[in-house]
Amino acid sequence: MxxxxxxxxxxxxxxxxxxxxxxxxxxxxxxxxxxxxxxxxxxxxxxxxxxxxxxxxxxxxxxxxxxxxxxxxxxxxxxxxxxxxxxxxxxxxxxxxxxxxxxxxxxxxxxxxxxFGGGAASDQTPKGPSKTYQADVSLSDLYMGRSFTMSHSRYVVCPACFGSGAHSSAHIHTCSQCQGSGSQVIRQQLMPGFVTNMQVTCPHCHGAGRTIAKVCSKCRGEKVLADTTEIEVEIEPGAKEGAEYVFEGMSDQSPDVDAGDVVVRVHSTPKTGDFRRVGHHLYYTILLSLRDALLGFDHFITHYDGHKVPVVRSSVTQPGYVMRIPEEGMPIPYDEREAAGGQEHGDLFVDFVVVLPELNDEQRRVIDQLWGVPSHTDL
CATH class of the missing domain: 1.10.287.110 (DnaJ domain)
Known part of the structure; x- marks a missing residue:
């Protein structure tokens, strides 16, 4: 068997x-x-x-x-x-x-x-450096999510010579000076009677170990060509400030190393319009008239996506009072919802500023009659 x-x-x-x-x-x-x-x-x-x-x-x-x-x-x-x-x-x-x-x-x-999990290869090609771009977006973009295309300039391996720099493989020869090692050993006298051996980069092939008799006509021996490509960036709703989107292998190509990554880092203004962001929550300020502060009001806030959020009070609203409206804050990305107690959105906090009016004599007289004798309590 x-x-x-x-x-x-x-x-x-x-x-x-x-x-x-x-x-x-x-x-x-x-x-x-x-x-x-x-x-x-x-x-x-x-x-x-x-x-x-x-x-x-x-x-x-x-x-x-x-x-x-x-x-x-x-x-x-x-x-x-x-x-x-x-x-x-x-x-x-x-x-x-x-x-x-x-x-x-x-x-x-x-x-x-x-x-399938059997272990990584022992010999891995080194990876080139990454490039980082900053994407300036608004808080509205982070709430709604946004997709856009950005232009990216990079070097790509020459398709004519596949990165060899030579017209053809027949034009690539082992360096006759270093026999392909890319280095040479020279003897140098440091002082009378004292000589040492030093290993230096081969000056004939510049360390490549080979020479090219005829260079590639497309890249002129540079091995790479300038190229411009487009990257599709999709910012998910609720993305954090500083969130990074990585595009593997999209940086400069080289025949000697794997291409590095392109990293797009999100940068936004913490306040857009009347909304302010703190983590997953949003804050909004409403200016109230004295009448609304005393008698109540029925307002609404227009959110980034156009839906109306009712803000209703039927009692006195003290200056500095903050109303919490659940699930009207920033969207919470799916992988963070468990830590947020299962919520799909943060909360909206509305704080109120009471704007006191200027009074004419008649208004002062009416208010004086309403409240009676002014207080003279020592503070």
Whole structure:
């Protein structure tokens, strides 16, 4: 009986043998059963469903399908590779993947183990720096939620040479001075009778370990090109001041490192119109006439989304009185509602300022008769 270990070895061998055939694989989107506009979540979900039922450890007869599904997922789950695949096809994406892997062949089982919790890869490509933008929005935007498009300038790997900087692979040669190491050892005399060896960057290839006989005509040997793309930012209702939205792999590309992230940080004015924000709550000030303060009133506040919030009092309202109106504050994001006691919105607090009128003689006489003799109590 063949053991699991033997099946695994046979499956890996079979995958290696059929690798050249996979180059003529079906459209990656078709392989995963998704549309060309599928989201990252849809791509992961499709791979999860297919990979579980094709793993050669349990289904040796499906090794070829497993390889095809994994290759499609590796490409479409990487923003840079997906972009190259959409524009230039599978061969171009594979060349870029090979550069990112630094010549090491990828194991499709590593993808499976990482995806289903089997541990991260030991050799990971370094990541480039991120870029941070500030999005200035209003308090109304944070209440209602807002979607907008922002333009983002970055460098992308040259699609003509795939980041090599050379006209073709035939024009890339190992440096004859350092034999590809990128450095040289020189002897330097510090003082009479005292000599030391020093390792320095190779001046011929500038540390690259290779030279280019003919540079790429598109990027002129720079390996990258300036590019402008658009980022769709969707601010959820109730987002906090300083909330950050991260777009992975959307920063500058480089043939030597993975692209960094673009971070959009929300900045808002704490007060828009008559509303003020404190956490999940909103505050609003109403100016009352003396009549309304004494006899009561029936007002309403127009909220950011246009709905009316009734503010009613039938008794005396003292200066500085604060009315709490439940669930009329800021929306509370779904993942914070449990901590907020299940509320979907914060509260609205209305404070009142009584504006005393200027009185003419007749009004003073009437009030004097109403209240009687003024008080002379010592304070």
């Amino acid at each position: 063949i053991g699991r270990a033997s099946i695994y070895v046979l499956a890996v061998a079979l995958i290696v043998c059929i690798l050249p055939l996979v180059c003529a694989a079906r459209d990656y989107y078709e392989v995963l059963g998704i549309g060309r506009r599928a989201s990252e979540r849809e791509i992961k979900s499709a791979y999860r469903k297919l990979a579980r039922h094709m793993h050669p450890d349990k289904h040796p007869d499906k090794a070829e399908e497993f390889m095809e599904v994994t290759e499609a997922y590796q490409t479409l789950s990487d923003k840079e590779l997906r972009s190259i695949y959409d524009r230039y096809g599978a061969d171009a994406a594979k060349q870029r993947q090979a550069q990112k892997d630094n010549g090491h062949s990828g194991d499709p089982f590593d993808v499976f183990r990482q995806f």
